Amino acid sequence: MARLNLWRWAVLGAAALYFLVPLAASVVFTVDVPGQGVTFDAYGRILSTDGFVTGLLLSLELAAATIAVVLLLMVPAMVALRLGVPRLRPVVEIVCALPLVVPPIAFVAGIGTVLKWGPEQLSRTPLFQTFVALQNPDFPIVLVLAYVVMALPFVYRALDAGLRAIDVPTLVEAARSCGANWPQALVRAVLPNLRGALLNASFLTLALVLGEFTVAQLLGFQPFAVWIVNVSGSQAQLSVAVSVLSLLVTWLLLLALAGVGGRTRPTSRG
Template sequence: MARLTTLLPRGVSARRPRLWRGAVLACAAAYFLVPLAASVVFTVDVPGKGLSLDAYGQIFRADGFTSSLLLSLELALATIAVVLLLMVPAVVALRLGAPRLRPVVDIVCSLPLVVPPIALVAGIGTVLRWGPEHLAATPFFQTLVAIQNPAFPVVLVLAYTVMALPFVYRALDAGLRAVDVRTLTEAARSCGTSWPRALVHAVLPNLRGALLNASFLTLALVLGEFTVAQLLGFQPFAVWVVNVSGSQAQLSVAVSVLSLLITWALLLALTSFGGGTSRRAAPRRKE
C-alpha cells in the first residue's frame, strides 16, 4: 500500500525549523558576545578621556608578558608531544590487541575529570616536599631540583599531561572509530613494514583531524590553567594575567580579550584545515 503523506503549503515545513535555529543561534550569540563586548568596552573606555586603545598598546610593553607567554607556549608544545607519544600507541594497541581493557582505560583516563586540580597539586606538592628530606643523598635529588627549574618547570608538563588525558583520549578514540585501523595495519604489515612504520605511515595520516583536535584541546588547557601553576610557585601566562589584574585592571582584561581572540583564530584555522583535509580525502562520486 502506498504511504499516505500530507501535503503542506510550500515553505511552511522548512520555515519553522529555520526560525527556531535562528532564535537559538541568536540566544547563543548574545550569551557569548555580550560579555565579550562588555570586556572590550571596559578596555577602551577611559574615564575622563573617552575612548582609547592605550590598554592594548601596553600589552607588549608590560613586564613579564613576553616571558610568561613564551613559557606557556613552550609548556604547551612539550605537553602536546608527551601526551601524544603516550596516548597514540596506547589507543591503537588497545583497539587492535586488547579491546577488553577498554573500560579500564576509560576509567583511568577519566580520573582527572573527577579529581579536582587542587587535590592534584596538593599531592604533587607533598611529593616535592618529601623528596629533599629522604632523597638528599641519592641521585634522584638532582632530578627533583631539575624538574622544578623556573625557566622550564618539567613538573608542570607532567601535571598538564595528566590533566589533558581525558580530552586527548576522547579525541583520539573518536578518530579511531572512523578508521579501519586493523585493515590498515594488516595491509602495511603484509607489505613487510614494521609495526612502528605501519603506525607512522598508515595510521597517523588517517588520524590527522583527531591529532589536531587533541593538540588544540591541550593547548587551550595549558594556556588557561591557573591553579596548579600558582600553587607550585610558577608564573606562566594565566598566572601573569591574574597578577597583573590586581594593579592594572584594564591591561589584564585587554590581555584576556586578546588571548581569547587568538584562541578563536586557532580554532577556526583548525576547523578549516580539518574540513579541507576531509574534503580532499573523500572520494569523488562518478556521475
C-alpha cells in the same frame, strides 16, 4: 519546518548573545577611560609590560612539550588497545577520565606533598637533583607532567573518535603486508588518517595549558594565565585587554583547525 528553523535561529541568537555581550563589555572596559574617552593605550602597553613575553613564551613551551608527551603516550597506546585488547577499552576510558573527577586543588596538593617529600628523603641520593630539575622555574617539568594528566580525558576522546572513523586493523595489515614494521605501519598508515583527531587533541591541550591557573599558581610558577591574574591587581584594563586578545587568538586557532581538518578529510577518504 518553519518552526524548526525559527527555533534554530532563536537558539543561535541566544548563544551569540551569551558569548558576545560579555566580550563586548570587556572590549568597552579596555578602551573607555574616564576623562579621556576612547583610547587603545591598554592594548599598546601589552608587549612592553614586564612579564608578558616571558609568561607567554613559558606557556607556549609548556604547551608544546605537553602536546608532544601526551600524543607520544596516547596514540601508540590507543592503537595497540584497538588492535590487541579491545576489551580493556572501558578500563582505559575510566582511567583517562579520572582527572575530571579529582579536583585540581586536591591534585596539586598531592603533587606538592611529593615535591616536599622527595628532597627531604632523597637528599643524599642522585635522585635529589631530579627533584630540583623538575622544579626549574625556567622550564618546570613538573607542570608538563601535571598537564599531561589533566589533558588525558580530552586527548582520549579526540583520538577515540578518530580511531572509530577508520578501519585500523585493515590499515595495519595492509602496511605489514607491504613489508612495514609496526612503527612504520603506525606512522605511514594510521597517523595520516588521524590528522583531524591529532589536531583536535593538540588544540584542546593547547587551550588547557594556556588557561590553566590553579596548579601553576599553587606550585609557585608564573606562566601566562598566572601573569594575567597577577597583573590584574594593579592594571585591570591591561589584564582584560590581554584576556580579550588571547580569546580572539584562541578563536582564530579554532577556525584554522576547522579549516585544516576540513581539507584533510577528503584526503583520508582517498
